[in-house]
Amino acid sequence: MSVLRPARTEGGHHQLWRVARRSLPLLIAAEAVLVAGAAVPGSSLTPPRDPDLATLRQEMEPSVVDTITFAEPAGTQILGTGIVVSSTGLVLTDYHVIRGNIYIGVRVGGLGDVHQAVVVTSDAADDLALLQIEGGPAGKPAQLAAASIVKVGEPVVAIGNAMGLDIEPGAAAGHLVALNRPVSYGVGGEVVTLARAMEAATPIFTGDSGGPLVDGGGRVIGMIAAGSDDNPCAPAATCPLHVTYAVPIHQALAQIHFRPGPEQSG
Secondary structure (H helix, E strand, O other), X not given: OOOEEEEOOOOOOEOEEEEOOOOOOEEOOOOOOOOOOOOOOOOOOOOOOOOOHHHHHHHHHHHEEEEEEEEOOOOEEEEEEEEEOOOOOEEEEOHHHOOOEEEEEEEEOOOOOOEEEEEEEEEHHHOEEEEEEOOOOOOOOOOEOOHHHOOOOOEEEEEEOHHHOOOOOEEEEEEEEEEEEEEEXXXXXXXXXXXXXXXXXXXXXXXXXXXXXXXXXXXXXXXXXXXXXXXXEOOHHHOOEOEEEEEEHHHXXXXXXXXXXXXXXX
């Protein structure tokens, strides 16, 4: 089993991980401890041609937010990402990036002012949360791909607040390796099990949790939950994980009882 040794720093700085081995899925946020996971199979698929990352990232900016959570114990800061799912400023993200919150802030497009967000609903068992942006720009609802068109081998792009750099969302290309992949990981001493996760060969970093996994047309197919890599790396915060696990977007929204608008259909 992988051994993670969090090094906490006070004054609102996020945690950095030093990892001796990494072979099982772990959370891609500034916090959490890996407890178990599915083995990462090899893939003989040839990666498809990368989408135009610069154009796709720019198009997705209004639909992606940084999440900045100040949590217990006081001084702990958790950095993550969220997906705008309504024109009224509702944001879908991972529960593990907002748990134990004292204050949750969001920043649309990765730049500009931070605005407070409140939790509308959360599901710790499935690692899901729905936030409402208060007193700030609502962002643009993300376009969603139809679940039936998601296929193994298709090009995908992971977008998020990689390493919390206070810049526009980062984007990394890869391809979809598997559907319905079981994976488990730890959140605050509890175990989250995703029975039907998407697996993609796409590099992600600390801070990408809650961000969108999109197809080549910029339509969201999943929300990033965890990642893994067979290669050791330290410090973990600055080393990419090359396997992404994501919750299928329609499954996530159904589990929190949110119905997307007709304008979001891809």
